[in-house]
Amino acid sequence: MDYRITNDGSKTLFSSKYNQTFHSLQDGALSESLYKHIIPAFQLVENKTKLNILDICFGLGYNTFGTIYYIKENNLNIKVNFYSPELDDELIESLINFEYPKEFDTIKEIIVSLAKEKCYKDNQFQINLFIGDAREYIKTLSNINIVYQDAFSSDTNHELWTKEYFSDISKIAASDAIITTYSIATPIRLAIYENNFDVYEYQSSIKKRSTIAFKEKIKSHHLINLKYIDMEKKKINSPKAAPLRDLNLEIYK
Numbered sequence: 271m272d273y274r275i276t277n278d279g280s281k282t283l284f285s286s287k288y289n290q291t292f293h294s295l296q297d298g299a300l301s302e303s304l305y306k307h308i309i310p311a312f313q314l315v316e317n318k319t320k321l322n323i324l325d326i327c328f329g330l331g332y333n334t335f336g337t338i339y340y341i342k343e344n345n346l347n348i349k350v351n352f353y354s355p356e357l358d359d360e361l362i363e364s365l366i367n368f369e370y371p372k373e374f375d376t377i378k379e380i381i382v383s384l385a386k387e388k389c390y391k392d393n394q395f396q397i398n399l400f401i402g403d404a405r406e407y408i409k410t411l412s413n414i415n416i417v418y419q420d421a422f423s424s425d426t427n428h429e430l431w432t433k434e435y436f437s438d439i440s441k442i443a444a445s446d447a448i449i450t451t452y453s454i455a456t457p458i459r460l461a462i463y464e465n466n467f468d469v470y471e472y473q474s475s476i477k478k479r480s481t482i483a484f485k486e487k488i489k490s491h492h493l494i495n496l497k498y499i500d501m502e503k504k505k506i507n508s509p510k511a512a513p514l515r516d517l518n519l520e521i522y523k
């Protein structure tokens with residue numbers, strides 16, 4: 271796979287299988303990870319001391335490694351179990367040679383362990399990497415607090431954006447779980463909403479719009495750039511709008 275330099279200087283890869291880059295070139299690989307996933311998620315789960323995070327899917331691991339970087343930078347007293355599926359075993363093995371941004375220099379040991387052993391554990395962090403299909407893997411999990419929903423786009427990575435997929439996510443989600451995702455498409459938001467998540471639009475200070483979904487009704491929130499999306503109203507205003515479904519995915523029937 272060819273690498274690409276993104277706008278914040280961090281590197282990503284181009285996948286010829288999915289015909290797209292692993293991160294938005296415009297937003298930057300590290301910035302996308304921090305501003306669309308990690309920072310909003312951690313502001314919303316502020317007082318927790320233990321978290322289970324599902325990283326869909328591992329890829330280059332920016333979301334998992336970025337979370338560890340963020341926790342260390344901010345001296346957060348929190349233990350995290352990461353769960354992350356990834357189809358591409360060769361990609362994981364190649365991460366040992368991938369040029370990550372300098373922010374990850376202090377966690378090089380973790381990256382090496384992941385690439386070699388496919389797992390990592392210390393007193394604060396445990397990373398469980400599963401080589402195989404995310405749809406099968408998620409059924410084995412429970413009590414997930416945060417889902418970083420960061421698959422390739424739904425036109426090519428369809429199976430990780432459907433109503434049926436989010437139904438499985440809903441089953442393994444803790445009562446106060448949140449989903450963070452770059453996708454703002456209505457069929458995706460409906461697939462999440464129709465599994466009893468409330469949908470919000472998030473606008474970070476420097477990045478494009480993204481989506482945060484809450485399993486629990488939130489009464490107040492301290493993320494100022496969070497806007498409630500009334501999905502019932504959306505359905506009335508756009509009667510043809512429908513959630514993405516498995517339908518043609520014989521494999522998951």
Ligand SMILES: C[S@@+](CC[C@H](N)C(=O)[O-])C[C@H]1O[C@@H](n2cnc3c(N)ncnc32)[C@H](O)[C@@H]1O
Binds near residue numbers: 292293422427430
């Ligand atoms: C957009 S990339 C992930 C970006 C990732 N957050 C990062 O930092 O690199 C999507 C990843 O999902 C993997 N993938 C796609 N479909 C999958 C599936 N059904 N199960 C497991 N992994 C999958 C791809 O191999 C790819 O590595």
